[in-house]
Amino acid sequence: MGRQPCCDKVGMKRGPWTIEEDHKLMNFILNNGIHCWRTVPKLAGLLRCGKSCRLRWINYLRPDLKRGGFTEMEEDQIIELHSLLGNRWSKIATHFPGRTDNEIKNHWNTRIKKRLKLLGLDPMTKKPIEQMEHFDNGEKNKTHLHPNTSKGSEENIEIKSLDNNGIEDIPKIEGKIEENMVTWISQENNTSASSYCSSSFSLDESSYPFVGQCPYFQGDSLQQWVDNMDCILSWDTFNPLEDDFLFLENKQQV
DNA sequence: AAACACCTCAACCGCTGTACC
């Protein structure tokens, strides 16, 4: 009945990935694409579970990943999207091609939260902290503001989908919520807050199941990726990958 | 130089919705 188990965890390696493992995984995916994560470790010769391979690929090895810190503009976008979407990091990540949900989540938890606190804003509600304390003293129930959780935000706020704005799943917040944040961001960047919600965002560019169909491998992008990876990985041990790049370049020419 | 505190982020865990048998 049902499917075969993803992996028996017995004998599976855990913890940080070695360069050799990265090489094996990248080598395999570049040559074969991703069809089924369960079979990837076995076929790639890795003692990892498919889940671990998927995570490593998505968060670290994927060729279209953008490296380096977040710009202030990106941070502002994250803040605003978070005010609309809550902790739905994967949804937020779709607005940042080349960034992972994990990366955005980490950045939020380590940097942006602090930045907001320094500005006297509650990271979850974006309301001034003094005002939040006021709510805590008994006026909580008079407002639709709430301690924001990934689920709570949708339970407690009256929301509905935007009409024909080009983006699915961004809820329209009814009422005053986020007013302060929108004002603050607009002032800081001299931009209209709604511009972040325009249809100019590219969606769903983060997943390309088959490398051959990946637009990031076209033109200069492959070289950019190689340059990026150069800074991170020890390419002395990666000589066999040169064959893969030739393979990809040949594939583009076909 | 050593000890401690704090920070960052890669990786894991557990849950959920969906697909498969």
Place this chain on the structure above:
DNA sequence: AGGTACAGCGGTTGAGGTGTT
């Protein structure tokens, strides 16, 4: 139809790095 695996997600952890005393 129901049980199970898979893929994906968000929350959390902890090792390693950096700053401070």
